[in-house]
Amino acid sequence: MAESKQPGSFRDPSGFVFWREGTLYRQINVGYKEQFERLARSGLYDKLVESKLLVPHEDVSLAESFTEEAYRVIRPTPIPFISYPYEWCFSQLRDAALLTLEIQKRALQYGMVLKDSSAYNIQFHRGRPILIDTLSFEIYREGDPWVAYRQFCRHFLAPLALMSYRDTRLGSMARLHIDGIPLDLASSLLPASSMFRISLLSHLHLHAKAERALSGDSTPSRKARVSARGLSALIENLESAIGSLRSKDAASDWSDYYGDHNYSATAFAQKEDLVAKFLDRSQPRTVWDLGANRGVFSRISSKRGTLTVSLDRDHAVVEANYLQAKEAQDRNLLPLVLDLANPSPGVGWANAERDSLVARGPADTVLALALLHHLAISNNVPLPDIARFLRRLSGWIIVEFVPKEDSQVQRLLATREDVFPTYTRAGFEHAFAPQFEVIEAVQLEGSERVLYCMRARQS
Amino acid sequence: MLSKSTLVLLLALSCCLLPTTAYAYLDPGTGSYVFQMVIAVVLSGVVALRHYWKRLKVQAGKLFSGRPGNSDPTP
Numbered sequence: 001m002a003e004s005k006q007p008g009s010f011r012d013p014s015g016f017v018f019w020r021e022g023t024l025y026r027q028i029n030v031g032y033k034e035q036f037e038r039l040a041r042s043g044l045y046d047k048l049v050e051s052k053l054l055v056p057h058e059d060v061s062l063a064e065s066f067t068e069e070a071y072r073v074i075r076p077t078p079i080p081f082i083s084y085p086y087e088w089c090f091s092q093l094r095d096a097a098l099l100t101l102e103i104q105k106r107a108l109q110y111g112m113v114l115k116d117s118s119a120y121n122i123q124f125h126r127g128r129p130i131l132i133d134t135l136s137f138e139i140y141r142e143g144d145p146w147v148a149y150r151q152f153c154r155h156f157l158a159p160l161a162l163m164s165y166r167d168t169r170l171g172s173m174a175r176l177h178i179d180g181i182p183l184d185l186a187s188s189l190l191p192a193s194s195m196f197r198i199s200l201l202s203h204l205h206l207h208a209k210a211e212r213a214l215s216g217d218s219t220p221s222r223k224a225r226v227s228a229r230g231l232s233a234l235i236e237n238l239e240s241a242i243g244s245l246r247s248k249d250a251a252s253d254w255s256d257y258y259g260d261h262n263y264s265a266t267a268f269a270q271k272e273d274l275v276a277k278f279l280d281r282s283q284p285r286t287v288w289d290l291g292a293n294r295g296v297f298s299r300i301s302s303k304r305g306t307l308t309v310s311l312d313r314d315h316a317v318v319e320a321n322y323l324q325a326k327e328a329q330d331r332n333l334l335p336l337v338l339d340l341a342n343p344s345p346g347v348g349w350a351n352a353e354r355d356s357l358v359a360r361g362p363a364d365t366v367l368a369l370a371l372l373h374h375l376a377i378s379n380n381v382p383l384p385d386i387a388r389f390l391r392r393l394s395g396w397i398i399v400e401f402v403p404k405e406d407s408q409v410q411r412l413l414a415t416r417e418d419v420f421p422t423y424t425r426a427g428f429e430h431a432f433a434p435q436f437e438v439i440e441a442v443q444l445e446g447s448e449r450v451l452y453c454m455r456a457r458q459s
Numbered sequence: 460m461l462s463k464s465t466l467v468l469l470l471a472l473s474c475c476l477l478p479t480t481a482y483a484y485l486d487p488g489t490g491s492y493v494f495q496m497v498i499a500v501v502l503s504g505v506v507a508l509r510h511y512w513k514r515l516k517v518q519a520g521k522l523f524s525g526r527p528g529n530s531d532p533t534p
Contacts, residue, residue: 012484115483138483145499147483150491202501207494214490224492230499233506 005066008120008353014135017076018066026057027065028072032135035112036072039137044110053103054131055079077125079132080286080307084354085119085155086175087336087344089319090163090247091326093171096122096129097156101239103131104146108232113140117148119155119180120354126331145226146234150211153203154180157241161204162186164245165194168315171337178348183208199241247319254293254314262407267444271451274442275300275367275398278453281439282396284364290340291371295321295333301367302332309363313339340371341379358392366394369451373402376423377412383422383431391435395456401428403448425450 003020010016014032018025028036039045048054057074064073085093096119104114115138122129138147155174158181162170166189173181187208195201226234263271275297279287287308289298294317298310302325310333312318321335338344343357368390375381390397402409403425404418422431429438436454443450 145495147487210494211490224496226499230503233502234499
């Protein structure tokens with residue numbers, strides 16, 4: 001039987017997640033019995049699942065356990081596409097933070113508390129954030145400080161403050177610090193003006209100083225007491241701190257992209273129709289839209305009920321995409337920040353705790369619209385290499401070739417030498433031929449651009 | 460040098476202060492715990508103050524509206 005522990009699931013002695021024959025299970029260890037029963041008996045589990053804040057699970061026979069320490073085995077609802085905090089836009093991280101605090105508040109009402117507040121415990125599912133770690137709950141004892149307070153500040157408050165006060169690109173810093181941004185680092189990067197916000201002054205700057213000052217000290221008498229009222233006030237304060245932060249996004253070069261293109265209305269409509277038609281060809285269950293911008297074409301896919309991951313390297317457009325999807329309650333769209341020229345690698349312990357982009361594939365269909373020239377010309381990636389990479393991502397691609405004569409490509413070549421002799425329609429088809437066969441190719445009306453539907457060759 | 464009984468008492472007390480959630484596997488950090496204690500006290504104080512200030516405003520509002528005669532402090 002093909003079974004393996006999920007590589008990132010090892011820190012919590014309460015249990016872990018594992019795979020068997022392609023199905024995801026969670027083993028709950030004997031030591032967590034009391035907490036798990038309290039979670040169920042108190043009504044907290046039902047309440048959270050009903051409010052769609054926690055993934056529901058099914059009970060499974062103990063015979064399915066992975067090791068002997070098992071007390072129970074459950075089968076949680078799987079998340080079809082896993083994403084990580086360093087791929088989220090500001091509002092996604094903010095919504096994940098607010099969800100964590102909301103769950104903490106509810107838990108306290110039922111005599112429980114979150115024992116960790118890692119951003120990796122949250123996933124986006126059907127358009128909204130949800131807690132996936134069922135074993136995150138501990139029994140609350142009045143007087144105990146919140147053990148996950150520091151983790152919350154590192155995973156959520158610090159990156160949000162940096163994306164608010166400095167630059168939204170700092171969200172990807174989380175990739176370098178797998179347990180959240182160290183508070184002293186965040187404090188040193190934030191501008192002095194952040195100290196005028198009392199909540200940031202406290203939870204980030206002073207918190208960092210306190211950590212530093214007492215770093216060598218581990219005497220038990222230093223352990224503290226926090227009343228229930230104090231804990232409540234702390235949570236409320238964190239909530240209002242997060243709620244008051246705003247993304248630093250100014251309009252980027254990409255935010256006005258669709259106002260600034262060279263498609264005629266007919267050509268644009270034709271492109272939309274063709275994308276829809278090509279999607280019908282491949283009948284995908286998951287679609288990745290690469291270089292999606294605000295997700296205009298992603299929505300053609302998501303409207304058909306297909307899970308669509310909408311990737312772009314520019315934070316501002318992903319933010320706009322997410323806010324629009326949230327407003328429309330789009331259950332099938334997942335916008336993420338990702339640079340195709342430098343996609344998320346495997347990170348964490350043994351480079352395996354968090355999966356690379358490629359490891360989270362393949363997608364059933366990939367959209368690569370108005371993208372290739374950015375990779376081939378701006379990033380100097382040879383066309384055959386692009387073809388090979390796309391082949392790893394999917395068996396079907398809908399790709400748009402934009403020739404040099406097009407004004408968008410002319411703009412890319414404006415300040416540099418044209419060292420791309422093979423960047424022609426013939427050169428493109430030749431480069432992709434070893435990997436893909438062309439199912440259909442259509443030149444857009446009134447344009448030199450060509451839209452292709454291609455299927456991977458069976459090697 | 461503390462007497463033996465005082466030492467035992469102190470040790471017992473410090474154990475009471477130790478949160479012993481068996482499966483709280485995170486390291487909360489000493490500095491962070493101490494800071495949390497301080498900030499929690501400050502914040503619950505602020506919350507309490509806000510609460511009493513609201514009540515004060517409500518009472519003052521009742522005093523200075525609706526019954527003009529009774530609000531006159533002079534006998």
